[in-house]
Amino acid sequence: MDELDSAIVRELQQDARQTNRALAHKLGVAPSTCLERVRLLHQRGVIRGYHADIDxxxxxxxxxxxxxxxxxxxxxxxxxxxxxxxxxxxxxxxxxxxxxxxxxxxxxxxxxxxxxxxxxxxxxxxxxxxxxxxxxxxxxxxxxxxxxxx
Amino acid sequence: MDELDSAIVRELQQDARQTNRALAHKLGVAPSTCLERVRLLHQRGVIRGYHADIDxxxxxxxxxxxxxxxxxxxxxxxxxxxxxxxxxxxxxxxxxxxxxxxxxxxxxxxxxxxxxxxxxxxxxxxxxxxxxxxxxxxxxxxxxxxxxxx
DNA sequence: CAGGAGTCCGAACACTATTCGGCGTCCGGC
DNA sequence: GCCGGACGCCGAATAGTGTTCGGACTCCTG
CATH class of the missing domain: 3.30.70.920 (Lrp/AsnC effector binding domain/regulation of amino acid metabolism (RAM) domain)
Structure with missing residues (x-):
């Protein structure tokens, strides 16, 4: 749970549907790195899911x-x-x-x-x-x- | 806001990151149709955003x-x-x-x-x-x- | 200094989103 | 009843994306 993980969590809380490439670009890492981090956050239970916010x-x-x-x-x-x-x-x-x-x-x-x-x-x-x-x-x-x- | 829209909303509330193809397949429509519906739901303000659920x-x-x-x-x-x-x-x-x-x-x-x-x-x-x-x-x-x- | 673990990267490939022209259906007007 | 327009759905094509994987790099440890 370093700074990169925190940044990913922060970003995905705001917009869970942005592309992995966009996310990686924002954080200044390669898409493959970003994807791996997201997968690990999932696996560790930090990210519990993605939900649409409905009016x-x-x-x-x-x-x-x-x-x-x-x-x-x-x-x-x-x-x-x-x-x-x-x-x-x-x-x-x-x-x-x-x-x-x-x-x-x-x-x-x-x-x-x-x-x-x-x-x-x-x-x-x-x-x-x-x-x-x-x-x-x-x-x-x-x-x-x-x-x-x- | 017909039955298809409701089904889309229901599905995206449960998993906002499933692919458009998977969503379309579940609902029995073409991916392009599904995509258009989702875009309209966005535009009408029914879908307000997508957020990651964090522990x-x-x-x-x-x-x-x-x-x-x-x-x-x-x-x-x-x-x-x-x-x-x-x-x-x-x-x-x-x-x-x-x-x-x-x-x-x-x-x-x-x-x-x-x-x-x-x-x-x-x-x-x-x-x-x-x-x-x-x-x-x-x-x-x-x-x-x-x-x-x- | 050598070894090893862990992490990151970039290219390749399969898959996906997105666009767009056309088709079918429904409905109102004539 | 027939025509015409509007609307929604579809499927193929294209551009862009996710995902995998081998290699290189860094950092720590002995």
Whole structure:
């Protein structure tokens, strides 16, 4: 994980589809060298994959929210089960098991507020292990990539 | 945005680096057709980019957390300023402006708990507009891609 | 100083992206 | 019902790309 690896990671986080030649040229190395580095980063698990970033609005998901959930018995069984159940739902983008007052943070994306309400009362209230929940609608968001310097 | 477009989006979310030929073959269309569709999806803003998924641990970020922040005057000025300031920090992965008791949800990733503590007392407590904050360490997480069916 | 491991390089080859003219299909107008 | 235009799909051709591999170089070690 030297400077070259970091530079490759940085570049591929910004544009994963640039050609290997372009990448090599930017970093000042031969394409074959660059390719080998990328392959090794893959093999070591540093690069986990390449994904297209899709506009949720284009797929009719204009409302996003975080739902904090407190589980009744915060046991392993309940947590694992709830996590799997949430993850299987199409409205769910991400599930976080967290420390604190709540046990879960569920990131959901739905077409509109009605759909959010439906999700809450049909998918959450229905589950008995849910002791309480609180939803926070996302007004605005900005995401980044991880940068190497601490 | 027909069935073919949806299939392309679905495929490219899973693997953005598969060759156009492979993609075309999976979907049962000619490579040239597939390429044209992908270009249009780009042009329409449906596909916003392609990004490599990097293991945070490999970049020495083994601790992640959500920090909920309440701003003193929840004014536009304060919100915009705080959002920009947070986004500029290397520890910050994402910033969410949310509705509810707290005004912000900041997703951070740091090397260890000490670094998290430093972040909280050096970067948050320092800011005068921060009325209060609460941090939730992430024990476990799972992310997905948006799927077309509602 | 010799040996060895590791890394980088450049040329060769197979494969791929990309372009473009033509074909088929659908649809509205006459 | 027939014509004409628009649109989308296709396949061949070309330019560019990924990938492999042997050799050269550097750096460390004994």
């Amino acid at each position: 949720p609005g284009a797929l009719n998901r204009r409302v996003e929210a975080f739902v904090s959930v407190e589980l009744r018995p915060p046991s392993r069984r309940a947590i694992e089960g709830f996590k799997a159940a949430m993850f299987a739902l199409p409205e769910v983008l991400a599930v976080y098991v967290v420390a604190g007052e709540q046990d879960f943070l569920v990131h959901v994306s739905v077409p509109d507020l009605d759909a959010l309400h439906s999700f809450l009362i049909d998918r959450l209230t229905e589950r008995r292990e849910v002791a309480s929940f609180r939803s926070q609608i996302i007004y605005d968001s900005a995401r980044k990539h991880v940068s190497d310097p601490l | 945070p641990g490999a970049l020495n970020r083994r601790v992640e957390a959500f920090v909920s922040v309440e701003l003193r005057p929840p004014s536009r000025r304060a919100i915009e300023g705080f959002k920009a300031a947070m986004f500029a920090l290397p520890e910050v992965l994402a910033v969410y402006v949310v509705a509810g008791e707290q005004d912000f949800l900041v997703h951070v990733s740091v090397p260890d708990l000490d670094a998290l503590h430093s972040f909280l007392i050096d970067r948050l407590t320092e800011r005068r507009e921060v009325a209060s904050f609460r941090s939730q360490i992430i024990y476990d997480s799972a992310r997905k891609h948006v799927s077309d069916p509602l």
